[in-house]
Amino acid sequence: MRNKYSFSELLKTVYSLILTKLMIPQARLVRRPVYIRGQRSLSGCKGLTIGRFSRFDLEGTKETLFIGKDCEIGDMTHIVAHEKVVIRDNVLIASKCFISDTNHGTYKGEIQDAPNIKPNARKLRTSSVEIGSNVWIGENAVILAGSKIGDGCIIGANSVVSGTIPSFTIVGGVPAKILKQYDEVTRKWVRANID
DSSP states (O other): OOOOOOHHHHHHHHHHHHHHHHHOTTSSEEOSSOEEETGGGEEEOTTOEEOTTOEEEEOSSSOOEEEOTTOEEOTTOEEEESSOEEEOTTOEEOTTOEEESEEESOOSSSSOOOTTSOGGGSOEEEOOEEEOTTOEEOTTOEEOTTOEEOTTOEEOTTOEEOSEEOSSEEEETTTTEEEEEEETTTTEEEEOOOO
16 A cells, blocks of 8 residues: 655654664664653564554563564564563564563462552563564554463454464454464464364
8 A cells, every 4th residue: 555645744753764864773663652661672573564653662671572573563562571572573463463572470379469559569470472463463562461462463453462382373352262273274364263
């Protein structure tokens, strides 16, 4: 699709391009406004495009967010990386997505946080997130702490991913369930047996 920019939109894009080359020179285009807290934790980013109003909350002293080559992140996407979030090459992330390696508190296992403690007073718990190459993440999707998404996956719009998604899989829903898997012999997406 070839969009034609209005003159004012062209000026905004040129302004964003200049700031991109000053702030993250290896990126392709970071549209403004964008909010990156802890930019020292950001690495990779070759050929990266980021949409408007995106927000990255990073640890700030060590590498916690790695973005591979030629990734595109849509408008209003929020990424939290206090331990480690890895996004491999050629990942397309739609608008309004949320990816986080962090939770306020623990809610399973032996030691759990009580509901009478303010959420901001609960200890931050982290578990790394990994997103493989050639993944497409649909609009409003949520990728929770500890998730591992294999190469070539499609995450349906409005899905909530928690856990491991095998490579070459389409998932959807809340929580996300496997809908189809790619058959390399027939070269077709095959519907999964859903219980």
